[in-house]
Each structure stands twice: as structure tokens, then as C-alpha cells.
Amino acid sequence: MFSLSTSHLQRIFNKLDKNGDGRVSIDELMWLLQRIGIYTCREDELELLLGKTTLDFIDFIFFYDSIINMDENKRRDDQDSLFENDLRKAFKVFDLNGDGLISSEEHQIALSRLGLWDENCSSLDSKIIINVYDTNSDGFLDFGEFKNMMLFAQS
Template identity: 30%
Template sequence: MMRSEQYERVLRYFDRDGDGKISASELSHRLALMGGELKVKEAEVAIESLDSNGDGLLDLEDFIGMMEEGGVEEQMNDLKEAFEMYDADGNGFITPKELKAMLTKLGEFKSIDECKLMIKQFDLNGDGLISFDEFKLMMQ
């Protein structure tokens, strides 16, 4: 089965009224049936960010764009930006000191020892630092 046919099938699943487009209420409803939760207002914001023609609906082209490029690539870019905010010295690792500084900016006050414990939970190689790969796992 071609990829576009798969996307069409998924689009049809979400498209309750059969107009070939996904509305915010359709998106919210179907996600609820699948065990997710997305309020209609949140769905409207999500659709607005992906809607290429400004009609407030996701058509097949928007849906394919979301699935192929925007979704994964955008998430990865967002993760990289977040990681860079923590990695103040830009060396590719988050240290306990950098974690403490960022948490303080966010209004969470932790000691260096608490930050070391937080890092230890996701530090796969035991170096006392968080690499980007470890950060991705932490954020999932």
C-alpha cells in the first residue's frame, strides 16, 4: 500500500462527516476514542498551526505534511532548542550546575545534589552529564 493511501485511510477515520477534511471537533473526538485527550480549543490551535489554506480544517495535503515533515522534524528541532537552553556553555552536555541554573530560571529551586540525582535517573553512560540522546529519552 502506498504511503498516501495509508494517510487517506487515517484521514477518513478522523473525518466523521466525510467532507475530506478534519475539523477541531473531529480531531478531539477521535483522539478521545483512542484514549487520548485534546480539548476542542487545543485541537483548534493544533489545526491552525498545520492548516496551509487558512480554512480552519486539515485536508489531506496538510495531514501528509504533518505526518512526513512537520511532526517529527519539528519535535526534534523543539527538543534541540530546549536542550540548548539548558546547555549554557554549548559543550553538548547538561551539567548539574546548568540544570540548577535553568530550574532556578523556571522558578524551581534545587540543590546541586538534587540536580545530580535528577541527572543520574537519565544518565545512561554514568558520566554525570546529560547528552542530547539522554535528554530525548528524558523528555519522552
């Protein structure tokens, strides 16, 4: 993520501070946010969010950091969501009967279809793998247990 230096932020702040009083008003901040397309809310909503009608330079830096962090958190959430969707698709490959659980037989069949099951492996091997990740000891993997198995396999 591109982040501005303090000196760049100071220049932006100075340009926004049209009357030179060392403070940026909500109007001036709204102008900037609308201009760069980051924030689309009303002035009264922004004032409620900030808890004040003007920002000094330190407040401006904190506001900038909160926007950067919000964008970073959104990007991280988007990546997590994509990963979760991929895991759900993979889960469906293993959940052959669609009951929301993966049995040792389904696990073995799916791995065989994917060419990942060695002929030397037995059904007992599949049961052992299921049991390692079966945290509720019901003999099956639900999505959460499958997710933990896949996350462990990644590391």
C-alpha cells in the same frame, strides 16, 4: 485526515475508466493526479512505481491507500521534526556552556532561571535527576538522554 469511502472511490474509478474496460490506464491516473496536484512525475516513473500499465479497482484502492498513508507519514514526520526542533531549543537553554552536554550545575541554574527550582532542593537533587537519565554514566546529559528525560516528563 479526510479519507474517501469505497463507494466514492468506485465513482472516481468509473469516471477515470473512460473506455469502460474496468481498468484505469497510467494516462488516466496521471490526469487525475496532476488535476488534484498530488503527484508530479512522468508516466514512465509512475508505471515503474506501480509495476503495471493499468489498474483494476482493487489496485486503484491500494494505490489510493498508499497515497493516503504516504501523506499521513509525511505529516507525522513533520510533527516529529517540529518536536525535535523544540527539544533542541530547550536543550540549548540548559546547555549553558554550549559543549553539547548538560551538567548537574547547568541543570540547576537553568531550572532556577525558569523559576522551576525550589529553594529547598540541593545540588544533590540535581545530580540525582541527571544520574536517572544519564544512560552512559558520564555524569552529563547529552541530547539523546535529555530527549528521553523530556519524553518521560511528558507522559
